[in-house]
Each structure stands twice: as structure tokens, then as C-alpha cells.
Amino acid sequence: MSMKGIGIVSCVVAMLFSSVALAQEAPNSDAATLPSPGVFMLRQQFRVTNYDSSDPLNHQRDITDYTLMTRLSYGFARDWSINFEQPITFRRIDEARSTDYNDSFGAVDGKIWLKWRPLKWDHAAIDTTRVAFTAGVSLPWGEDSERSGSSFSSNSFDPFFGVVMTHIRGRHGVNLGARYRVNFGDDDLKGHPHTVGPGMTKHDLVNLDASYVYRLWPQSFTADSHGAVYWTTELNSVIETNSDHELFLSPGLMYEASSFTLETSLQVPVWQEIEERSKTDWSWVFGVRVQW
Amino acid sequence: MSSLIFKVAFMFVVMVATVQQLWAQPATQPARFELTDAKQLIEAPSKAILAVKGLSCPQCAGNIERQLDRIKAVQEFKLDLDDGIVTLTLRDKSSVSRDRLAKAVEDAGYTLDKVWAQPAGE
Numbered sequence: 047m048s049m050k051g052i053g054i055v056s057c058v059v060a061m062l063f064s065s066v067a068l069a070q071e072a073p074n075s076d077a078a079t080l081p082s083p084g085v086f087m088l089r090q091q092f093r094v095t096n097y098d099s100s101d102p103l104n105h106q107r108d109i110t111d112y113t114l115m116t117r118l119s120y121g122f123a124r125d126w127s128i129n130f131e132q133p134i135t136f137r138r139i140d141e142a143r144s145t146d147y148n149d150s151f152g153a154v155d156g157k158i159w160l161k162w163r164p165l166k167w168d169h170a171a172i173d174t175t176r177v178a179f180t181a182g183v184s185l186p187w188g189e190d191s192e193r194s195g196s197s198f199s200s201n202s203f204d205p206f207f208g209v210v211m212t213h214i215r216g217r218h219g220v221n222l223g224a225r226y227r228v229n230f231g232d233d234d235l236k237g238h239p240h241t242v243g244p245g246m247t248k249h250d251l252v253n254l255d256a257s258y259v260y261r262l263w264p265q266s267f268t269a270d271s272h273g274a275v276y277w278t279t280e281l282n283s284v285i286e287t288n289s290d291h292e293l294f295l296s297p298g299l300m301y302e303a304s305s306f307t308l309e310t311s312l313q314v315p316v317w318q319e320i321e322e323r324s325k326t327d328w329s330w331v332f333g334v335r336v337q338w
Numbered sequence: 339m340s341s342l343i344f345k346v347a348f349m350f351v352v353m354v355a356t357v358q359q360l361w362a363q364p365a366t367q368p369a370r371f372e373l374t375d376a377k378q379l380i381e382a383p384s385k386a387i388l389a390v391k392g393l394s395c396p397q398c399a400g401n402i403e404r405q406l407d408r409i410k411a412v413q414e415f416k417l418d419l420d421d422g423i424v425t426l427t428l429r430d431k432s433s434v435s436r437d438r439l440a441k442a443v444e445d446a447g448y449t450l451d452k453v454w455a456q457p458a459g460e
Contacts, residue, residue: 070395082401082446084408124445168392168449171422214394267419274396304400337400 070214072257072278073298073311073331076223078176078212080161081121081337089117091309091333097324106142109324111135113154125163129182132156137196150196152189158182159206172267173215180225181207200248202230208253219259219276227251249286249322256281259300273303278311292326293317307335370456376437382411382428383458389451390422390443398448405442409434422451 071077073091081087097109115133122128132153139148159182167175184206188199208225231248257280264271280296298311313329370387373380380386393402399417402424406412411432416425428434436453443450 070397079397080447082405085401085404125447163447166392166447166449170391171389171420172392172394174392174394219394269416269418271419272396302396304396304403307397337397337404 070212070219070221070259072221072259072280072296073300073309073333074282074294074296074313075221075255075257075280076180076208076210076225077221077257078163078178078210080125080127080163080178081119083121083124085121085337087119087335087337089115089119089333089335091115091117091331093329093331095329096327098327108140108142110138110140112138119161125166127161128158129161130156130158135198139196150198152198153187154198155188155200155204156185157206158185169215175211175213177209177211179207179209181205184227186231200229200231204229204231206251217261217265219261221255221257221259223253223255225253227253249288249290252283252285252287254283254285273301276300276302278309280311282313286322288322290320290322291318292320294326294329298331305337309333309335370454373436373453373455376435376440378436379433380428380436380453380455381433382430384428385456385458386426386428386434386439387454387456388424388426388439388443389453390424390448391451392448393417393419393422395419398446402443402446402448405446406439409438409442425456 071079091114093111093113093115095111095113097111113133113135115131117129117131119127119129133156134151134153136151137149139150141148159180161178161180163176163178165175165177169175182205184200184204186199186201186203188197190197190199204227206225206227208223210221210223213220227250229248229250257278260277260279261274262277263275267274276299278296278298278300280294280298282294282296283291284294285291293316294313295316296311296313298309300307300309310332311330313326313331315326315328318325390402393399396419399419402417403415406415406424406426411428411434412426413429414427416427417423418425426434426439439453440450
């Protein structure tokens with residue numbers, strides 16, 4: 047699908063959601079929220095990511111990833127949840143010098159982590175401030191495609207930990223999060239021609255996210271309110287310890303009901319300094335969350 | 339003339355007695371009262387009114403509803419998100435303690451501020 051096509055689809059989805067009404071966790075950032083004890087949450091996100099053809103590795107090519115991410119969270123105690131995430135990706139590489147596409151498909155490294163929310167200050171009926179900590183490990187069962195040369199794995203168990211703060215006041219919500227992932231992977235992927243995603247090089251990875259969530263509708267909740275529409279604006283930064291870094295601006299929309307959430311967002315880079323992998327050109331995500 | 343004065347005086351006495359009687363009329367229903375003791379019970383047909391802090395989104399409504407649904411005594415749930423007021427209708431001949439309601443609210447991830455018992459019909 048061309049970028050123009052994706053843009054049109056994004057606009058249509060955004061228009062659909064703007065006619066309804068939505069959550070505090072933006073599509074690309076974490077929040078200090080978790081399911082309550084005995085409650086499951088399933089989150090699925092379909093993401094299309096296009097990588098810049100004029101990458102620093104000097105390959106004239108166009109790379110597009112179509113990723114379906116599935117996350118299952120379970121609240122096993124008050125203020126504690128266990129989370130498992132598994133993405134699968136279809137990658138299409140369009141080499142400028144070839145008439146054929148180079149396709150690969152497979153599971154990307156999974157992740158399992160615990161989330162603990164020890165700090166909570168509920169100031170008023172709606173206003174609250176919460177802080178949560180995460181710790182987990184990525185599981186190196188992502189697939190490598192010999193034919194295309196694509197790798198969906200860092201080939202190592204990589205621990206990560208993070209902290210996230212959520213503050214909500216009336217119609218406004220702010221989330222600030224930081225996460226550090228240690229990469230124990232070998233050096234094989236460094237400079238590999240098809241190393242495209244952040245975290246796929248042999249470097250530690252830092253994610254810094256800030257999101258602002260504004261409730262567009264309703265202006266005030268009533269006893270008859272069953273849903274809400276939110277406008278989200280995110281700044282997502284990806285920093286690798288080799289000093290490669292990208293900063294994205296991510297506007298989006300969410301509709302939240304009592305048992306499900308719909309979300310969409312477009313990510314565009316506003317600052318990039320990349321030397322060892324392809325630059326991200328843009329990314330679009332559509333997702334759904336269901337609780338039961 | 340004395341007859342007229344007598345009639346006016348009689349009517350005045352009747353009016354004062356009537357007003358006094360109405361003034362002293364006790365309320366037909368006792369007013370709602372706050373539960374401050376953890377073990378204090380709310381018994382049906384009274385309703386439980388909960389003031390909850392931190393309910394910031396529709397998903398929060400779902401979270402608290404799921405936890406309150408686990409209390410057998412709770413028959414019906416109504417939430418006003420903007421004021422953080424949860425109104426619970428209890429099943430016939432059932433009761434629930436303030437302690438149990440506080441546990442459900444805390445498990446859902448929120449803070450229970452106050453609980454009132456509201457007698458039926460109020």
C-alpha cells in the first residue's frame with residue numbers, strides 16, 4: 047500500500063472515530079493503568095511502518111512492515127498485573143535494482159513483564175495521580191528469514207525495566223514514561239543490511255514517552271455517559287546506546303467504553319540521527335482493547 | 339360583639355394549634371446517614387451510596403462495576419462519573435458492610451471516600 051493510501055485510510059478511521067466519543071493510555075505510550083484483580087485485558091494493534099529508502103546503509107529500497115501485536119494482561123492482585131506480548135510481522139522489501147519483492151513473515155521477539163503500581167493519589171472524583179513500575183524480559187523466539195535476510199529477533203533474552211506516571215485532571219491527562227532495555231544479543235546484526243527496527247542492533251535501548259490525552263466528548267460525564275472520545279498527542283523517543291535516536295510526533299484518537307477501547311494514531315519523525323539501521327519514515331496504528 | 343370576639347379568638351387558637359401540630363410532625367422516613375465504622379451494615383431495602391475518588395474514564399466505570407458485581411448483595415449499579423457517586427441497590431433481605439464495599443473499590447484501583455445508607459423511598 048502506498049503512503050498516500052495509508053494516509054487516506056488513516057483519515058477515514060479518524061473521521062469515523064471523531065463522530066463517536068474514549069482512555070488514558072495513548073496508542074504508543076504506556077500509562078500507570080492496569081486491570082483490576084481477576085480481570086483480563088486483550089490488546090491488539092495493527093501497525094504499518096515504512097522505513098526510509100534513503101537509509102544510511104545506502105540501500106536503494108523501500109521497506110514496509112505490517113505488524114499485528116497481541117498483548118494479554120491479567121490483574122493477579124491489587125496493583126499488580128502480568129503481561130505478555132507477541133507481535134507477528136509481514137515485511138516487504140522493494141529493492142530498487144530488482145523487479146521482485148523480497149518478502150518475509152514471522153514472529154517477532156515476545157515480551158513478558160510485571161507491572162506494579164505502588165503509588166496512587168486520588169485527589170477528587172476524576173482527578174488522580176499514579177505511578178507504576180515495570181520489569182520484564184524479551185523472549186528471543188523471533189524468526190530469521192535466510193531468504194530475505196530479515197531478522198525479527200535480537201537473539202538474546204533482554205531484560206527491561208521502566209517507570210511511568212499518569213496524572214489526570216478533569217478533561218486533561220498526562221503520561222510520562224521511561225524504559226531501559228539491555229541488549230545481550232550478539233554482534234551479528236550490527237550493520238546488517240536488513241536491520242530495520244529499533245532494538246535490533248546490538249545496543250541497549252531507551253524509550254522516553256510523553257503523552258497528552260484530552261477528552262473531546264463528553265464535556266462532563268453524567269449518569270448516562272457510557273463512552274468518551276479522546277484526542278491524543280504523543281512524543282515518543284527511541285534512543286540506542288550507539289547514539290542512534292529518533293523522536294516521533296504521534297497525533298491520534300481514541301474511543302473508550304466501559305469494556306473496550308478503539309485507538310488510532312499516526313507517527314511521524316521530527317528528529318532523526320541514525321547510522322546503523324534504516325530510518326523510520328512513518329507509522330500508522332489501529333488498535334482495540336477489550337476487558338473481561 | 340362579644341360573640342364575634344369569641345369566634346375570632348376561637349379561630350386563632352385553632353390555627354395556632356394546627357400550625358404547631360404540623361411543625362411538630364415527625365418525618366415519615368429517616369434521612370440517609372453516613373457509615374463510618376468498617377463493620378457497619380447497610381441492609382436492604384436501603385440503598386448504598388458511595389463517593390469514590392479517581393474514576394477518570396468510562397473504563398474506570400467498567401473496572402468498579404466488575405468488582406462490585408462480585409458482592410452477592412449487590413443487585414443494581416448506577417454510576418455518575420463526574421461526581422464519582424455510585425448508587426447500589428441491594429437484593430431483598432441482604433446486607434453489605436462498609437468494609438466489603440471499600441475492598442471492592444480499592445481492588446478496582448480507586449479510593450472510597452464516603453459511604454451512606456439511603457432508606458428506600460427517599
